[in-house]
Amino acid sequence: MANVDVIVVGAGVAGLVTADRVRAAGRSVVVLEARDRVGGRTLTEPVPGVDGLVVDSGAAWVAPDHHLLCAELERFGLETTPQAGPGDALASLRGKTRRFAEAGRPLDPVTTADVAQAMVRFGAAAEHVDLAAPWRGHHAARYDAQTFESWIRRTCVTPKGRDYFRLVCEAVLATEPQNVSLLHMLFYARSGGGLLHLVTTGGGAQDARVVGGMQQVSERLADGLGMWVRLQEPVTTIVHDADGVSVHSESGATTAHRVVVTVPPALASSIEYLPGLPHERTQLVQRMPHGSVVKCHAVYSRPFWHDLALSGEIVSDEGPSKVVFDTTPPGSKYGVLTVLVEGEDALRLGVRGPARARTEVLRGLAEHLGPRAMDPVAFVSRDWTAEEWTRGCYGAHLPPGAWTQVGSALRAPVGRIHWAGTETAERWCGYVDGAIASGERAAAEVLAVLP
Amino acid sequence: MANVDVIVVGAGVAGLVTADRVRAAGRSVVVLEARDRVGGRTLTEPVPGVDGLVVDSGAAWVAPDHHLLCAELERFGLETTPQAGPGDALASLRGKTRRFAEAGRPLDPVTTADVAQAMVRFGAAAEHVDLAAPWRGHHAARYDAQTFESWIRRTCVTPKGRDYFRLVCEAVLATEPQNVSLLHMLFYARSGGGLLHLVTTGGGAQDARVVGGMQQVSERLADGLGMWVRLQEPVTTIVHDADGVSVHSESGATTAHRVVVTVPPALASSIEYLPGLPHERTQLVQRMPHGSVVKCHAVYSRPFWHDLALSGEIVSDEGPSKVVFDTTPPGSKYGVLTVLVEGEDALRLGVRGPARARTEVLRGLAEHLGPRAMDPVAFVSRDWTAEEWTRGCYGAHLPPGAWTQVGSALRAPVGRIHWAGTETAERWCGYVDGAIASGERAAAEVLAVLP
Numbered sequence: 001m002a003n004v005d006v007i008v009v010g011a012g013v014a015g016l017v018t019a020d021r022v023r024a025a026g027r028s029v030v031v032l033e034a035r036d037r038v039g040g041r042t043l044t045e046p047v048p049g050v051d052g053l054v055v056d057s058g059a060a061w062v063a064p065d066h067h068l069l070c071a072e073l074e075r076f077g078l079e080t081t082p083q084a085g086p087g088d089a090l091a092s093l094r095g096k097t098r099r100f101a102e103a104g105r106p107l108d109p110v111t112t113a114d115v116a117q118a119m120v121r122f123g124a125a126a127e128h129v130d131l132a133a134p135w136r137g138h139h140a141a142r143y144d145a146q147t148f149e150s151w152i153r154r155t156c157v158t159p160k161g162r163d164y165f166r167l168v169c170e171a172v173l174a175t176e177p178q179n180v181s182l183l184h185m186l187f188y189a190r191s192g193g194g195l196l197h198l199v200t201t202g203g204g205a206q207d208a209r210v211v212g213g214m215q216q217v218s219e220r221l222a223d224g225l226g227m228w229v230r231l232q233e234p235v236t237t238i239v240h241d242a243d244g245v246s247v248h249s250e251s252g253a254t255t256a257h258r259v260v261v262t263v264p265p266a267l268a269s270s271i272e273y274l275p276g277l278p279h280e281r282t283q284l285v286q287r288m289p290h291g292s293v294v295k296c297h298a299v300y301s302r303p304f305w306h307d308l309a310l311s312g313e314i315v316s317d318e319g320p321s322k323v324v325f326d327t328t329p330p331g332s333k334y335g336v337l338t339v340l341v342e343g344e345d346a347l348r349l350g351v352r353g354p355a356r357a358r359t360e361v362l363r364g365l366a367e368h369l370g371p372r373a374m375d376p377v378a379f380v381s382r383d384w385t386a387e388e389w390t391r392g393c394y395g396a397h398l399p400p401g402a403w404t405q406v407g408s409a410l411r412a413p414v415g416r417i418h419w420a421g422t423e424t425a426e427r428w429c430g431y432v433d434g435a436i437a438s439g440e441r442a443a444a445e446v447l448a449v450l451p
Numbered sequence: 452m453a454n455v456d457v458i459v460v461g462a463g464v465a466g467l468v469t470a471d472r473v474r475a476a477g478r479s480v481v482v483l484e485a486r487d488r489v490g491g492r493t494l495t496e497p498v499p500g501v502d503g504l505v506v507d508s509g510a511a512w513v514a515p516d517h518h519l520l521c522a523e524l525e526r527f528g529l530e531t532t533p534q535a536g537p538g539d540a541l542a543s544l545r546g547k548t549r550r551f552a553e554a555g556r557p558l559d560p561v562t563t564a565d566v567a568q569a570m571v572r573f574g575a576a577a578e579h580v581d582l583a584a585p586w587r588g589h590h591a592a593r594y595d596a597q598t599f600e601s602w603i604r605r606t607c608v609t610p611k612g613r614d615y616f617r618l619v620c621e622a623v624l625a626t627e628p629q630n631v632s633l634l635h636m637l638f639y640a641r642s643g644g645g646l647l648h649l650v651t652t653g654g655g656a657q658d659a660r661v662v663g664g665m666q667q668v669s670e671r672l673a674d675g676l677g678m679w680v681r682l683q684e685p686v687t688t689i690v691h692d693a694d695g696v697s698v699h700s701e702s703g704a705t706t707a708h709r710v711v712v713t714v715p716p717a718l719a720s721s722i723e724y725l726p727g728l729p730h731e732r733t734q735l736v737q738r739m740p741h742g743s744v745v746k747c748h749a750v751y752s753r754p755f756w757h758d759l760a761l762s763g764e765i766v767s768d769e770g771p772s773k774v775v776f777d778t779t780p781p782g783s784k785y786g787v788l789t790v791l792v793e794g795e796d797a798l799r800l801g802v803r804g805p806a807r808a809r810t811e812v813l814r815g816l817a818e819h820l821g822p823r824a825m826d827p828v829a830f831v832s833r834d835w836t837a838e839e840w841t842r843g844c845y846g847a848h849l850p851p852g853a854w855t856q857v858g859s860a861l862r863a864p865v866g867r868i869h870w871a872g873t874e875t876a877e878r879w880c881g882y883v884d885g886a887i888a889s890g891e892r893a894a895a896e897v898l899a900v901l902p
Contacts, residue, residue: 145600145629147851153596178596179738179852266737270721279743279801279836283843286717287630287850289737292730344856350730385730392734399738399850400598401630405795 004028006446007247007256009235009271012040013432014420015262016221016229017072017439023225025447030256031225032249034234034263034389038222041393041422042432044213047299047378053334055297055327057382058393059214059432060338061206065193066433068440069217073210076220080208081330083201087311090368093160094317097368099310106315107160114161121155122195126186131426134187135407143183144404151182163317171315171323172198172430173397174291174342184398191429201313201325205431209327214432234389237272238417245416258446262420262439266290266391273417280409287402288423290392292346292385294320296339296361299378303328303335305369312337314368319345320357321364334377337365350383357381395430396423411441418442455479457897458698458707460686460722463491464883465871466713467672467680468523468890474676476898481707482676483700485685485714485840489673492844493883495664498750498829504785505664506748506778508833509844510883511789512657516644517884519891520668524661527671531659532781534652538762541819544611545768548819550761557766558611565612572606573646577637582877585638586858594634595855602633614768622766622774623649623881624848625742625793635849642880652764652776656882660778665883685840688723689868696867709897713871713890717741717842724868731860738853739874741843743797743836745771747790747812750829754779754786756820763788765819770796771808772815785828788816801834808832846881847874862892869893 006022008015011033022029037043043058062069062080073080088099091106100106107115130137135144148169156162169177172195173188189195198205210216222229230251237248238259245259261268269285276282303326305312312326312335323340339361341349349357358379365373384393398407411424420442425434457473459466462484473480488494494509513520513531524531539550542557551557558566581588586595599620607613620628623639623646640646649656661667673680681702688699689710696710712719720736727733754777756763763777763786774791790812792800800808809830816824835844849858862875871893876885 145598145604147597147601149596149851150598150601176852176856179850179856266720269717276837276839279798279834282836283740283743283798286740286843289734292734347730347734347857383730385733386727388727392737399630399852400600401627401850405627405630406798 002255004030004256007259010262011038013435014439017436018260018443021443031229032233033231039215039218042215042218044215050378054213062208063205068436069433079211082208083206085311087309089313092316111160114158118155126190129186129190135404146182148177148180148182148185170342174293181400183403239274240416258416260418260442265396280406284406284409288396290396293393294341294346294349294383296381298337298376300335304372453706455481455707458710461713462489464886465890468887469711469894472894482680483684484682490666490669493666493669495666501829510665513659514656519887520884530662533659534657538760540764543767562611565609569606577641580637580641586855597633599628599631599633599636621793625744627794632851634854690725691867709867711869711893716847731857735857735860739847741847744844745792745797745834747832749788749827751786755823
């Protein structure tokens with residue numbers, strides 16, 4: 001006799017959506033979450049010492065074509081605010097800084113031409129990727145045999161052009177291009193509507209933010225599930241056979257017909273499975289490292305960069321403050337800058353400790369915005385590599401060889417065990433929208449086979 | 452008050468050597484092992500139904516310059532028997548099979564020339580690798596930004612030449628060249644005295660075997676440690692602070708001044724560390740996948756291949772039986788062939804189940820040795836990916852980017868936690884000799900700082 005129809009491991013967006021859809025179909029479900037909170041990689045935090053101000057230390061942005069996310073926002077009556085604001089953005093490559101407006105050019109003409117030709121070639125190659133089965137598409141083996149860095153060196157003819165693509169890789173995957181399979185980069189870009197779309201503000205992947213914070217999506221979903229979400233219950237073992245599954249945490253075992261594991265690969269591999277998983281799966285989770293991000297928020301008494309007619313958006317090739325956005329909430333008297341420290345910069349910064357990290361990040365801002373950047377009224381940082389129950393953000397990426405050799409194990413159920421999480425999404429892999437898609441897919445999978 | 456001076460996690464060769472050296476220095480030690488046996492990746496098994504015959508399902512070969520291993524063999528009075536035997540070996544590439552003697556040429560003249568020029572270039576590049584700090588050597592970043600497959604395609608001018616290097620990669624790392632950083636391949640080859648040395652029988656890495664089996668080294672070491680080796684105690688948690696370490700398994704906690712973790716990276720990452728490990732370490736273990744090997748032994752009533760004046764050594768580009776050796780024990784009336792199924796072939800074979808695997812492997816042998824190969828008197832296979840407490844052999848390899856970004860975390864102690872295992876060796880990384888070296892290094896590390 002099973003306790004419930006379905007057990008969901010992980011109360012991030014993917015897990016909560018899975019549970020929500022299973023419940024909506026009239027079946028019973030329980031969500032087991034390791035942390036003392038829901039939300040996973042969505043996390044909206046209050047700013048210490050600044051009343052009423054919250055920042056998104058996790059996922060934050062909404063694209064117009066995040067159709068699933070937009071539907072959830074509408075369902076819960078949550079509003080968005082556009083990312084793009086008045087003023088010029090700054091782009092700094094190899095010591096040269098350029099101001100540019102939305103319509104203007106961030107790069108000099110020669111670099112622009114180089115980036116354009118390479119972008120066309122990248123886009124053409126991405127067309128070949130089969131999102132449902134990237135291991136199968138035209139040239140898949142060839143694309144998967146090399147790093148994205150190898151492609152950059154071969155394709156770009158200018159040093160700044162190469163730097164541009166390296167920056168793009170860090171900005172979207174939070175890791176450097178030598179760590180990533182070209183096939184994975186092509187897949188990831190196509191999954192999110194193209195490489196340019198991923199790095200675009202107005203109309204792109206950073207089009208808008210959720211007023212009040214992204215974690216509200218998780219919290220509203222959890223509210224609907226009530227007592228069926230059980231916090232502080234890290235899953236240690238999943239026993240599965242022809243009769244059902246038994247999921248073990250410190251508080252004991254829960255049984256069900258099906259289990260949906262929604263935690264990221266590096267965590268899924270820490271769970272003991274009895275009997276063991278198929279070889280492809282065992283290999284795959286050994287080959288999906290996570291990116292590295294320290295997300296920082298500097299809060300100022302006012303958005304002083306407006307005095308310089310700057311928007312607060314900065315892209316720079318000098319770490320640690322390479323990617324900066326103005327994320328001041330609408331109507332706030334404060335000015336808030338989000339600094340995304342990614343890849344190797346994040347690994348280094350995390351090691352140096354919070355005080356040193358704060359100084360380095362602020363110094364990076366001051367470089368572009370002047371000395372006023374050194375004196376925020378508050379500073380919040382979240383190092384996702386240090387999070388025991390995430391172990392790196394934004395998500396997992398695949399090094400060369402993994403997609404074509406063991407990629408088919410990513411979404412394939414193993415008996416009564418199903419897999420969700422944004423890494424398993426075909427569309428918007430790595431984003432909240434992909435997490436929702438994966439939860440809907442997993443829910444459909446289990447609902448189709450429940451007795 | 453600590454229970455012992457040092458706790459060693461894992462009773463493979465590295466762990467047992469660590470404990471042996473710590474004890475020899477007069478300090479107390481306990482070894483915690485997950486399995487019900489010692490030896491880790493050394494495993495000598497009896498052949499069912501064939502009295503007195505054993506086979507090495509794990510590490511088997513000894514090189515003349517395995518100085519540390521040779522010293523242990525001498526210490527325990529263990530003898531070796533040469534690998535090379537009478538008769539010709541077979542090399543089969545792209546449907547063309549060539550017989551060759553020890554002195555002869557396995558490849559046609561054009562391919563030989565291509566392989567030679569590429570080997571010279573590989574060797575020259577390997578000269579730049581700093582074995583103690585591969586992330587530091589000349590060109591390290593450039594070598595680490597690409598796959599070994601990218602190097603093969605760029606360097607070899609003939610299809611057979613490319614296939615040769617692909618086969619070599621599978622034979623030494625049990626994974627395909629697209630999965631491996633060029634820098635790692637250069638490091639690994641240099642670590643073992645050069646790429647040619649690694650694939651050579653007489654005088655090379657496959658020079659000889661241990662009479663009675665390699666696992667005896669582990670067993671003799673364990674005999675010396677007696678009750679201080681505790682089996683069936685998988686370690687779940689390591690708590691470490693300024694005062695000491697506390698290592699938890701199901702039977703409770705053991706405390707010590709220092710702990711040496713000797714299990715391979717994919718297993719080390721399943722242990723919970725409190726407080727958590729540094730970022731570089733967290734990232735590194737996410738980026739050290741294991742190779743895949745199914746090691747098979749076909750036992751025949753006699754070595755019938757001698758009738759054909761063949762040595763039983765076969766190298767072929769057609770799976771699953773790509774690498775074959777005659778491993779008949781000296782004085783035996785039987786004939787024993789070892790078949791090493793590696794990389795993707797091993798993943799596929801493991802999935803198909805033992806009966807099907809046996810047929811496929813034997814069919815591969817029959818292709819070269821005739822129909823008599825289909826009828827062994829016994830067949831033993833060991834699928835190392837399926838081993839819960841190993842999760843893949845021969846060892847872990849590094850994909851592009853890992854060495855230069857987080858490689859320095861591989862051997863660096865974290866407070867009171869030290870690391871050993873063949874993956875941490877500078878010389879003979881991936882071999883038993885490297886496991887011994889790593890144990891000696893780790894023992895020296897802890898002995899130098901014990902109170």
